[in-house]
Amino acid sequence: MHILARSLFRMGLLLAISLMGALFVGHSFAFAGGGDTPSPYSISVNGTGKVSVSPDMAVISFTVQTTDTTAKLAQAANADVVHDIKVALTDSGAGKSNLKTTYFSTYPEYDYIYTEDSYIGEEYIKGYVTYHTFDFKVYDLDQVGDIADLFVENGANYINNISYAVENTDKAEVQA
DSSP states (O other): OHHHHHHHHHHHHHHHHHHHHHHHHHHHHHHTTOSSSOOTTOOOOOOOOOOOOOOOEEEEEEEEEEEESSHHHHHHHHHHHHHHHHHHHHHHTSOSTTEEEEEEEEEEEEEEEOOTTOSOOEEEEEEEEEEEEEEEEESOGGGHHHHHHHHHHTTOOEEEEEEEEOSOOHHHHHHO
């Protein structure tokens, strides 16, 4: 009987030690962030920073559109206008290094020949259209209007938009 009591006591002691170990491990996971419940020993912080920054550059988007009887002639006419714009940029001191092509396309333009008795016409190629769109970065914001005028005066058909931006946002992000 004495041996049986000692065995039960040992089993009870082992069970108690096992339960304490399980509690300790569970508490360790919660403390280390392993559980779903936040630990009473942790701090959580969230925040938002805002800063206003004035633009230091502008981007002028413009398009040169030309039309001619063949694709080759439409592209050649477009290249002539683009050349004139690049020369004008260089002559003005603005330079052409900040000029970047963003879109180029040549495609046929269709028309139809209608008969007196029908609204259904015979399709034919009327000519070819070439579009060449550019972005130009301007760092002297006082020159934006003059440079946009320069593009139009030298053959650009469209000023698509002028957008203002901050070129390097790293300093503002750190400040925020």
